[in-house]
Amino acid sequence: MRTFVTVVDTGQFQHAAADLSITQQAVSKRIAGLEKDLAVRLFTRTARGARLTIDGQAFLPHARELLRVAERAVASVLPGSRPLRVDVIASRSAASGLMRGFHRTHPEIELDVVMLFDVETAVAAIRSGAIDASFRAVAVPGRPLPEDIESVRVLAEPLQLLTGPAHALAGARSVTVAQLAGHRIWMPGIVPGTEWAAYYDDLVAEFGLTIEATGPNFGSDALLDTIADTPALATFMGEQTRLVWPAGHGLRRIPVTDPTPVYPHSLLWHRDNPHPGLATLRAHLAATATSHDAAGTWAPGWVIPR
């Protein structure tokens, strides 16, 4: 691909060969091989160079794009000035939404999003420089953050109940936490030891809910499928989670009140991290922070205060 683009840019095989520090014959072979693989002629050879065929013209932007993507791929793991690397708790969490918003307003900042196992892994990764920031519900009980890790609350996301059309609460405009007692709430994929597990443990302990975390996570499609079809099951979902599910299938989102459980998202980063994108991210989050940390909400006692 690089040879193809170089030939296009220089206009002739010989010049491209010089640019690539190989012989003209090697360029000829590479182009011939590419043409053979694609089963089309990319250049018309003339007596003073090579001109693109129509197929070649159509192919060219894709070739350039491929080189760009390859370069970005290498840059994504290049120590030094690599893209801002941010850990989110799940791909359909509010943190992901925040990062999408950040990317929309700052498309010039290269971004890589990863998903680590738990806070401790995230903190270790931040300290080692493997990631630049992490969205977490710091901190798990009894584990204060190290001194070199800074954090700030960025979002408190209300939880909503998600039910199928045949669920007993499907018709309710809102439900209280007390009403949920006795109903089966299913949260597959909650891994013991993570802050999600700690969060729901606290929720269960405080309000006597029945939360089943059993079973492996077969993905959100399977979860929604089961919820839609099983009258006795419901699940929690962040208010800002956008369901990929088309509005059909009869799924209902029902606000929870008295109090509204909110999931607190904080941004963590290393005190000394010099990445320029990190400062931009923090500024962006500070500017767009929605502070509906109103009364009538509940969060575990161990979340860090604002």
Next chain:
Amino acid sequence: MRTFVTVVDTGQFQHAAADLSITQQAVSKRIAGLEKDLAVRLFTRTARGARLTIDGQAFLPHARELLRVAERAVASVLPGSRPLRVDVIASRSAASGLMRGFHRTHPEIELDVVMLFDVETAVAAIRSGAIDASFRAVAVPGRPLPEDIESVRVLAEPLQLLTGPAHALAGARSVTVAQLAGHRIWMPGIVPGTEWAAYYDDLVAEFGLTIEATGPNFGSDALLDTIADTPALATFMGEQTRLVWPAGHGLRRIPVTDPTPVYPHSLLWHRDNPHPGLATLRAHLAATATSHDAAGTWAPGWVIPR
């Protein structure tokens, strides 16, 4: 890259090897080679498979993107169901703008844009199936379109005068064609034999203008540069052409009247072309057609009637 993604998707080297029809050792070597080239560890090898490292997680989306782009690149020259291939007269012509608009409203339709030499080449390419459609100012004098080529007028773009700040007409809010007589108008890059050349030849013959088409085209940057700095020179530019030049540098766009020369763009395609995107494109153009073919405009007599 494909091996890397396959290992991620299958979770282990052996399974990936089976998928790729190579041995486990070959997969091991490929991954080791990739890790060596990138100088990072992509997987942590465990006793029951391979898990991504943080670097691997950051690298993964880029790898997937690379494969997607590679696939699109191949598809762009694949006979059969390849992307809609459209020829435009120049990258900064109104036709390019129309295609950008089409892509914006129909992003699902794969598109490749090429630029051919002249109408005859375009017509030949349409008949051979090398391209699916072409934006042209059909037809050059004395050359009627073949019967199997259909065409429809899609846009009549008014020409404007572009001058530097020191030009004699720089202060005018509009100029008449008669006023342009005696001024030097510079249009580099107009290749003899093309419909652009025929258009400007007619314009010169009818109104006695002085148009210099000499000199090779050094790109629009060089053109704008010269226009901005040379008080005695002006050039024509389509009304819809977006200048990449920042508003600075004192360039002036001046409407031309009595009459307003318009450049007529038509879409050409083959009667029997079954490409689904072509029908969509025609429908889109019909829906968004702007018909300011009002009185007071001029176009060469040989352009096809509406």
Next chain:
DNA sequence: CTTAGTACACAACTCACGGTTGTGTGATTT
């Protein structure tokens, strides 16, 4: 604790492929 099984790495080998040098052909220029 032993044994079997799983999963990846290392070593030795081999052949195909990508590069080189050398030469040929057709077009353009002088």
Next chain:
DNA sequence: AAATCACACAACCGTGAGTTGTGTACTAAG
């Protein structure tokens, strides 16, 4: 007609990507 230019073809060769064979570390079962 000669010289130059640009690319293709042919022969050769070494690297490297694949193979087979084996080793090691970990897990699971008896």
